[in-house]
Amino acid sequence: MDTRLGVLTSGGDAPGMNAAVRAVVRAGLDRGADVYAIYDGYHGLIEGESHIRKMGWNDVGGILHRGGTIIGTARSEEFRTLEGRRRAVRNLLRHGIDRLVVIGGDGSLTGANLLRQEWADHLQALVASGEIPQEIAARHPFLAIAGLVGSIDNDMHGTDMTIGADSALHRITAAVDAIASTAASHQRTFVVEVMGRRCGYLALMSGIATGAEWVLIPENPPDMDNWEERMCQVLREGMRMGRRDNIVIVAEGAQDRHGNPITSEYVRRVLEERLGEEVRVTVLGHVQRGGPPSAFDRILSTLTGVAAVETVLEATAESEAYLIGIHENKIVRQPLMECVAKTHAINAAMAAQDFETAMAMRGRTFQESFRIMRTLVRAMPHPPTPGQRRIRFAILHAGGPAPGMNAAVRAAVRLSVDRGHLPVGVQRGFRGLIQGHLEEMGWMSVNGWAPVGGAELGTSRKVPGGSDLYAIARNLEEHQIDALMIIGGWAGYQAALRLYQERENYPAFNIPIVCIPATINNNLPGSELSIGADTALNSIVEVVDKIKQSAVASNRCFVVEVMGRYCGYLALMSALATGAERVYLHEEGIRLADLEADIAQLIRGFQHGKRLGLMIRNENANPLYTTSFLAALFEEEGGDLFDVRIAVLGHLQQGGSPTPFDRTLAARLAARGVEFLEESFATHHAEAPAVCLGLQHGAMQVTPLEQIPRLMDERYQRPREQWWMSLRPIASMLAKPDPYFQPESRPASHEE
Template identity: 45%
Template sequence: MATPKTPVEPPRRRRIGVLTSGGDAPGMNGAVRAVVRMAIHSGCEAYAIHEGYEGLVNGGNMIRQVHWEDVRGWLSRGGTLIGSARCAAFRERSGRLRAARNMVLRGIDALVVCGGDGSLTGADVFRAEWPGLLRELVATGELTEAQTRPYQVLNIVGLVGSIDNDMSSTDATIGCYSSLTRICDAVDDVFDTASSHQRGFVIEVMGRHCGWLALMAAISTGADWLFIPEMPPRDGWEDDMCSIITKNRKERGKRRTIVIVAEGAQDRNLKKISSYAVKDILSTRLGLDTRVTVLGHTQRGGPACAYDRWLSTLQGVEAVKAILDTTPTAPSPVITIRENKIERTSLMDAVRLTKEVSARIEAKDFETAMNMRDAEFKEYHRAYLNTATPEHPKMALPEGKRMRVAIVHVGAPAGGMNPATRAAVAYCLTRGHTPLAIHNGFPGLCRHHADKPVGSVREVEWLESDNWVNEGGSEIGTNRGLPSEDMETTAWCFEHYRFDALFVVGGFEAFTAVSQLRRARDKYPAFRIPLIVLPATISNNVPGTEYSLGSDTCLNTLITFCDAIRQSASSSRRRVFVVETQGGQSGYIATIAGLAVGATAVYIPEEGIDIQTLSRDIEFLRHNFAHDKGANRAGKLILRNECASSTYTTQVIADMFMEEAKGRFESRAAVPGHFQQGGKPSPMDRVRALRMGIKCMQHIESYAGMSPDEIAADPRSAAVIGVKGSQVLFSPMGGPDGLEAKETDWERRRPKTEFWLELQQLVNTLSGRPTQGTGAEEHPGEGWGCYEST
C-alpha cells in the first residue's frame, strides 16, 4: 500500500506594506498606487498603513490589505489618501516594539516608506533593531518563536516625498516640481499687476533649510533678487539689492520688481531675513509700492504635475523591485533620480549628507553647504546670478574673444524656446558677446537679406528678452524651412552679418538644419563656426538627448485635458475616451502621458495598431465594466498617437469600441490638437532652458579665437546638447560615430534607440491590460476583475 503523500503547502506570498510620513507632497498617491499594483503584479500582497508610523504602532484597522481596484484614480489626487501624521511613540523603542508586533501579526516583512529624511531615518533604525525587537517580543511572551520565524529579516526601501527637494543624492524628490508649479503660477499671476502699477512684490516660499524652491522660482520668474539659506547675501546686501533694482527699473525700464524669499532665509550671521523686512527696505529706501505675498500651504495642495506623476510611478515600481532584490545584509536603499535615470542609493548615506548640509549652514560654512547639495544646485545658482543682471565687469571677456552669436528657432513652437533664448542673451551680454536674433527661421533670414532689409537679424536687448521668461511659443518666430532650400543665400547672410556662432533651438528640423550646414562646410566657409542644437520639441524625438524642451509643458497640458476628460467619463455611466496625442512618429508623449494619467492602453507608431490588439482591448474593457465591483462610473482613457496608424484613426477606434461594446460601455473620441503646444512653459522647461542655454553658450565660447579650419576639424563644433542617462553632454553630429550616422532614423524622424520604449510595457502592467491572448492566463487565480485601469 502506497504511503499517502503529505500535502505541500504553497509558498507564502510576500506581504509588502506602504506608508506615507511627514509633510504631504503631491505625487505620494501615485507612489502608493505604483507600489500596490507592482506588488500584486509580482505575486505579492500589498498593505496600506494609514496615518504613517502612527498606524504602524496602533495597528488594527489602520493596517489594511489593498487590492488592485482600491487605488484606481489615485494619480490625479493631491495629498496622501492613506494619511500622514507625526508619531512621537515611534521615536521610542517601546513604540517600535508595538509596530514590530503588529507587522508580524499581519505577516508583513517589507516596508516602502515615502517621506522626508526624518521618516526615512526612522525606518532604517527600525530595520536595524528588528532582530532584537523580535527576540524581545518572544521573551516577553507577546509572540511565539514560531510566529516570528518566517519574519527574521525586515526589508526597507525609501521614497523621498518632499516639496522642499532637500534630500542629497537625488536631483528631484516626489512633489517638488508640483510645488514649484504652484509658486510659478502665483508669481505669473502677479506679473500683470506688478507691471500695471510699477509695483514690487516680495514672495515668500517654503524652504526652512533648503532653498531649492526659492532658487528655481527665481529662475522661472526672472526675479530681481533672491534669498536662500545655503548662500546668504554678503554684508551690505541691502545696498546691493536696492542698487540692482534701481538700475533694472530706471536705467533698463523694467516695470515690475519680484523678490523671492525662502522662509529659512538668513544673513551670514544666521539672523533671519523676513519677507516683511525686505518689503520695508524697498518701501523706505526706494519709495517703491511693495506688497508681500506669503504662499504658505497652497504650495502643497492640488494634483501632482506630470513630472511628479511619472517620477512617483517609476520610483514606486523600482521600490518593489528593490524589495524583491535586496539581500538580508544589504544596506537599505532609497530610490533616487539623476538627470533622467532612476537609481538606488544607500538610504543612510543620503540622509547623512542631507543632515551634513544643515550642519554646515549652522557652522556658517556656506560654500561647503552649496557644494554638498546636488550637482545641479550650485550650477543653477551661478546661472541665476549671471543672468539676473547683465552687468558683471569681471566676467566680461577681452575684445578679441567676444563673438557675434546668432540665435534661430527651427520647427514647431515648444515651451522653453523663449526662456532658452533669454538665458543665451543674458549670458552673452554678461560676457560681452553680441546676441543676434534671426527672425522666422532660415526662410526669414534668406527672405530679408541685404537686398531686402526688413530687420530679420537684429541685436536683442536685455529688457526685451527678460520679458520672455514665462512666455510660451517663440517670440522671434519659428519656421520649419531648412537651409537647403537656399544654401547660397544662407551662406551669404552668414558672411554679411558676420556670425561667429549659431545657436539653434528646435526639434528634428533644427537637427536636420545643422546637419545640412555641417555637411556644406567644404563648399561654404561661412559655416565653419560652432553650430549647436538645443532640442526643443514636444515630440522629444531629437537624436542625442532623452529630454527636449517643451515636452514637459506638453505633458502638463495633456494631463490637464485628460483629467477633465476623465471627470466627464466618470460622470457618465461606463464611458471610455480615446484621446489623440501629438508627437509625430515618436510615441514618447503618448507613453509618458499614459503613465501619468493611468491610461488603460497606449497606441504608438513604434508598435502600430492591428485588429487583434483592438479586439483584445475591447474584450478587456467589456470584462472590466462587467466585473468592476460597483465602481462602474469610473471613466477610462486610451491614448493614441496621431501617427500610430493611418487606418485605425482615433474616431474609427472610438466607433469600433462603441459598436463592439454590446451595451457594456460607451466610447467617445477626443482630440486636443494644438492645445498641447500652447500655454506658458512649465517650471521644469524654464529652469532646464536656463541651464542648457548657458551650457550651450559656454560650449560656443570655447571656440573663441580659433580659426575656421580648426573649428571645422573639431567634431564637437557641430553638436547636440542633451540628457543621456545621468549625464548632460554634447554629442557630435558628424563623423563615423556621430549622431547622424549612428543614432538617427532619418525616415521616421526619430532616434534609432528610444530610451522610453520599455515604459510602454509598464503602462500595460499598471493597467492590467493583457498584451497577448485573453489575459486570464497571465494572472492565474486573479482574473481580470483585479486588474482595472486608472
C-alpha cells in the first residue's frame, strides 16, 4: 500500500514556509512516500480537485529563498463547521492521504487536531452516505498530524522560535536602524509600532538589538500609574546626556497594568504634549512578514520539515498530534494540544492581569532579555551603592573582528556601570594591553554602538609571550585592574589560557578572567554559537541568492568559497540555507572519487534541463583541491553544457551590521559575564576563576579555562565535537538530484 502525505500552509504567511514545504516534499519522497501539496490551506482542502496536487522533487526547486508560501494560504470559515471538515476528509481520502503536515499558527494547528479527533466519525458518515467505499475507509483508519509553527509573532509554547520570527526581527531592526539615522540628524523622537499580537517578543528583542530608549510589551506593562511621565523623564535625561535621537518601540498588543491598550498614537500624543516637540510614528505593518527568509528561518524550517515527515510516517493509530519545534538548539516534538493549551494560558494570564505568570510562562530567555532591556533603556545609570565593592575590569577584543563585538561591549559597559563597577576599555586587544592603551569607559562611551559592525575598541590576533607577559602584568597593576573580560575568538582563548598558566610567575594574572565567544567561524568549544556567526551566515546567504539569479540566466555552475578556516560550520549551514547541491568540508576531506561523482551529476543535470549548479567549499577543505582547481575541473569536463565561475566571498563575511540574533546574543553573554565577575568577588578563593562563557543547550554555561585544551582540536582550531555535523545527512538528502527524474514530463528547475 502506498503511503501518501499532504502538506498545507494556513493562517498568516511567514518567511520560511517555502523552505518547510520544500523539506516536507523532498523528505517524504526520499522515504518512499507520495507527497501532495494542498493549495490555499483549509480552503483548498475543502474545495479539493485542483487544490490538491501531487508534488515531484523538482516542483519545490528554487523556492528556498522566497518569502510567503508558493502553495498559498487562506483562512476558512467553512472549516470551522462539521460539514466543512467532512468535505476535507472526503477530499483527503479521494487522494489516499492519511498523513498531514500543517504549517501555521495555533488556530490552524488546533483545526488539524480537531480533524484528527473526528476522523473515525467522518469515515463512518462518508461510508454511510456512499461518498467513499468501505475498503477505502479500512485502508485509512486514522489521520496522523504533525504541526510546524509558522508565525512571525513567536507566540507559541513548545518551541523557542517559530518559523518567520527571526526574519521579522531582521525587517524591524533594519527599519529602526534606518529611522535612527534620520532621527539623530534632526534630534527627533520616533515611535515605532511592531507586530506580535499579544506577544512582546518582537518588540523586546528589537529594542535590545537597536538600542531603543523605551519599549512597551504586553507581558510586562509599566509598573506605575504615571508611567507616561517616567518615559518622558528618561527621554529628556537621555537628550541632556548627549543622545541625539529617541526611539520608542511599541508592541501592537501593548497595554497598561489595568488592561487598557497603549497604542503608538497615544504614545505619540503623550510625547508631543510633554516633550514639546514633534514626534513621528512609524507603523511597520506587513513589511515585517514580507521578503526572503533569514538564514536561521531557512534552516529551522528545513530541519523541522524533515522531522515532521519522520513523525507522521512513524505514526500509529495510538499516536497523538505533535508539534515540531526547536528547544535548546535541538529539534524536538511535543504533544500539540498541550502546547496550544499553554499558549492560551499565557493569553488568559495577561487578560486576568496576572503578568507575573505570563512572564514566567514565556520562558527563561524572555525573562533574562527583559531584565537586560530594562537596564539598557535607562538614560543614565543608578549611582553606586555606598560601601560597595566596585570592580575595575578591563574589556578587550582578541582575534578577528566579528559583527556584534560592539553590542557586547555596549552591554558589558552599561550593565556594569549600572551596578556601580568601573569598566576600562583596551585598544587593539592584547597589543594595547602590552603597550598600556587603557581608558576608563562610561555610560555614554558606548552610545549608539549596538548596530555598528566591526570592533570600535580595535582587535588583534596577538597571543602574548616572553617579555609581553611582564608588560601585561605591569599594566594590570598600574591600572589597578581587578578582572579581565575578553571578547573574541581562538586567539583570545589562547591568550587567556597563557595568562592563566603563568600565574605562578606573574601574580597580577591571578584575577578573574572571563572569555566571551565572538568569531564568525563558530569554532570555539564551550558554546554552540558565537557572536558574529549568524551575521556571517546571513551575508553568505544574501550573496549566494544573487549568484543563483545570475547563474540561472546563463546555464552556469558556481563554486563559492566561504570562510571558517578548518571549521565547516559556515560552509555546511550556508549549504542548508541556500540549497547548494554539494558542500566541501575539511572535516570530510575531498577525494577524487567524490569529484568524479560530482562531475557526472552536474553533466546529467544540465543535459536534462538544469540551469544552475552551486557548490560551496570551505576555504581550507583541501590544500590541493583548491577552489580554482575545482572550477577548472568542472569547466573542462562540462564542455559546452555549462560554464563555471568562482566567488570567493572573503572578508565581506566579517563586515556589515550585526544581525538581531548576534546583537541580542552579545547582550546576553555580556550580562552573564558581568554577573560572573560579581560572583567571583563575592566568593573568595586563593586562585581566581578563569572561564569561558557560552550558549549550550539553550542556556548560558560556564566552562573552566583549563578544560579548553581537552575540548579543542588545537591543530585545526575547532571543537572536538561539532554539533552541526549531525545535520550533514539532511543537507545531502535535500540537495541530491531528483531520484524520479523524467525529463520529458517535468519542467526545468531553477535549483538543484
